[in-house]
Amino acid sequence: MNHPRTVIRFINAAHVIDHMFMLIFPAAVLGMTSGFGLGYAEMIGLSLGGFIAFGACSLPAGWLGDLWSRRRMMLMFFFGIGAAALITGLAKDVPVLVAGLTLIGVFAAIYHPVGTAMLVSHAENPGREIGINGMWGNLGVAFAALLTGFLTARFGWRAAFILPGAVSILTGIGFLFCVGEHPPPHLTRNTTARDSAGSGISMRRVFIVLAMVTATGGVVFNASTVTYPKLFQDRLATLIDSPDTLGIVVSLAYAFGAVAQLIMGRLIDRLSLKAPFVILTLCQAPLLVMLAFGQGGTVVLFGALFMFAVFGQVTVNDAMVARFVAPRWQSRVFALRYFLSFGASAAAIPMIAYLEPRHGLLGLYLVLACFATLTFVAALIFPATGTSRAEAAST
Numbered sequence: 001m002n003h004p005r006t007v008i009r010f011i012n013a014a015h016v017i018d019h020m021f022m023l024i025f026p027a028a029v030l031g032m033t034s035g036f037g038l039g040y041a042e043m044i045g046l047s048l049g050g051f052i053a054f055g056a057c058s059l060p061a062g063w064l065g066d067l068w069s070r071r072r073m074m075l076m077f078f079f080g081i082g083a084a085a086l087i088t089g090l091a092k093d094v095p096v097l098v099a100g101l102t103l104i105g106v107f108a109a110i111y112h113p114v115g116t117a118m119l120v121s122h123a124e125n126p127g128r129e130i131g132i133n134g135m136w137g138n139l140g141v142a143f144a145a146l147l148t149g150f151l152t153a154r155f156g157w158r159a160a161f162i163l164p165g166a167v168s169i170l171t172g173i174g175f176l177f178c179v180g181e182h183p184p185p186h187l188t189r190n191t192t193a194r195d196s197a198g199s200g201i202s203m204r205r206v207f208i209v210l211a212m213v214t215a216t217g218g219v220v221f222n223a224s225t226v227t228y229p230k231l232f233q234d235r236l237a238t239l240i241d242s243p244d245t246l247g248i249v250v251s252l253a254y255a256f257g258a259v260a261q262l263i264m265g266r267l268i269d270r271l272s273l274k275a276p277f278v279i280l281t282l283c284q285a286p287l288l289v290m291l292a293f294g295q296g297g298t299v300v301l302f303g304a305l306f307m308f309a310v311f312g313q314v315t316v317n318d319a320m321v322a323r324f325v326a327p328r329w330q331s332r333v334f335a336l337r338y339f340l341s342f343g344a345s346a347a348a349i350p351m352i353a354y355l356e357p358r359h360g361l362l363g364l365y366l367v368l369a370c371f372a373t374l375t376f377v378a379a380l381i382f383p384a385t386g387t388s389r390a391e392a393a394s395t
Contacts, residue, residue, distance in 0.1 A: 004122040008129060010175045011119045012136040014077060017168050018111040019140035020147070021081055021104050022054065024164065025088075026226045027148035027247065028157040030233065035157075036094060040230065041353045046098050048349040050105030051222065055343030057106050062113030062335020071181050073114045078172025080107035085165030089158040100161075113335035116318060127319055131265010134315045135258040138307075141225060142254035149247020205383055210320050212378035213281070214337055215344040216371045217317070220284065221310055222345030223352060223368055228253065228303065231291070231361050235299040253303040257311030264315040273323070274382050277316045281379040283309040284372035292365035313375075 029043045036043065065073045084107055088100030116133070123129035151160040228250050236249065260280075267276055287306040294302050321333050355364045 004124075007122045007179055008119060008133075010074075010171070010179055011115050011122075012133050013171055014074065014111050014115050015133055015137035016140035016143065017078070017081065017164070017171065018108050018115075019137045020144045021085055021164065021168070022050070022108050023141055023144035023225060024085070024148050024160055025050075025101055027145050027229050027250070028152055028160045030229060030246075031152045031157045036097070038094075039357075041357050044226065045349060045353045046094065047101050047226075048346065049098060049102035050108075051346040051349055052343070053102055053105035054109050055218075055339050055341065055346055057109035058113050058335045058338040060335075061110040062117075062332045062338075065110075065114035065117060065335075066332055069181065070114050070118045071179060073110050074118065074179075075172060075176060077107055077110040077114070078168055078175055080110075082165045082168030082172065085161045085168065089161030089165065109338075112338040113332070116321075116334050120321075126323075127268040128265050130318050131261050131263070131268075131315050134261030134265065134311060134318070138254060138258040138261055138311050141257065142251035145229060145250035145254065146247045149245070149250075205381070206320065209378050209382045210317065210337065211340055213313070213317060213375050214340040216375045216378070217310075217313060218341035218344035219348050219351070220288075220368050220371050220375065221314070221341075223348035223364065224288075224306065224310065225254075226348065227352060227356075227361060227364065230356075231365075232299060232303070234361065235295055236297075249300060253300055254307055256304040257307040260308040260312035261315045264312045264319075268316060268319045273316055273319060274379070276312065277379045277382055278376075280309045280313045280316065281372070281376040284313075284375065285369045288365050288369035288372055292362045292369070 025047050026044065029040065033040060033043055038046075061073060081104055084100055084103035087103060088097060091097035091100050116130075119129055119133055120126050147164070148157075148160040151157075151163065229246060232250050232253075233246055236246075264276055264280075284306065287302055287309065290302040291299060291306060317337070318334075321337060351367070352364060355367065
């Protein structure tokens with residue numbers, strides 16, 4: 001039988017790879033515009049296919065994970081996303097670049113519905129493990145800025161895709177030999193959702209709220225993480241003079257998201273989900289307004305606090321599925337959640353391409369504040385639940 005800790009370590013590594021690879025291009029694009037003869041907004045638009053695939057392909061990935069094999073799907077993830085990164089790094093014209101970026105999205109779509117379900121099914125304390133796993137995913141976001149900035153400055157933008165691609169393939173080889181096809185230990189022991197039907201909580205209401213916050217939060221999450229390098233470059237122009245310095249500053253802001261996910265992962269096993277949910281969403285719109293108008297070092301502070309709120313909310317959203325959905329359905333429900341999230345987040349790319357040239361990042365972030373307000377409204381109508389431990393005791 002697979003040792004749960006071994007499986008969880010590979011799943012955490014996959015989360016780093018997943019978020020990192022989706023954000024290599026937004027960080028590297030600042031050094032690619034002259035080589036392809038396109039402006040920033042035009043270059044960002046080339047990643048639209050990848051972000052659409054990131055959402056659309058999550059549905060078949062989750063279905064195959066439940067009905068075919070989660071292990072085989074994760075092997076496809078490691079090898080496929082690595083090969084796609086190599087294709088992107090070797091691209092010499094726009095069509096090949098677009099093909100590579102789209103394939104990254106196709107294979108990246110596998111992780112969240114399949115990897116998260118695999119994690120939850122092997123975890124003794126799902127809230128804690130979701131928080132730790134979220135931290136690793138957030139470090140992937142930070143590594144995208146940090147490592148891409150370093151590699152682009154030292155070796156050129158192609159290395160920012162090729163070297164991580166090789167690492168993903170090597171990790172896939174390790175997964176192949178260390179993780180077998182055995183069923184996870186908790187999948188056979190725990191076949192019902194943690195929250196029983198007798199708790200009086202409307203499951204329809206839970207899923208309506210989850211759908212709402214997934215859609216609005218997806219737009220806010222993607223638009224902010226994609227534009228952070230550009231925002232920091234513009235607002236810190238007098239302080240930042242190189243891509244690797246920019247990468248360090250952006251990654252420090254993202255690191256606060258990792259802290260949030262560790263904290264939330266521990267809290268959601270002890271508290272009702274509603275309290276942290278409402279608090280985290282309440283903070284987002286004001287912080288986006290501050291980012292819209294901020295200048296200099298305040299942008300770093302507001303950016304870090306905003307990442308804390310956004311990534312903390314992601315942990316709460318995943319905990320909803322872990323708490324309310326039976327394990328045998330979790331890949332499919334995670335797939336629906338991430339289909340909505342990444343499908344909505346794909347809308348962020350044309351929105352950036354339209355708003356940034358006309359209204360700048362100030363206009364873009366004010367629009368995002370409106371989306372964040374809708375997320376907060378959805379959090380207010382989420383039903384109050386008992387603590388995870390109380391729910392587990394009642395089942």
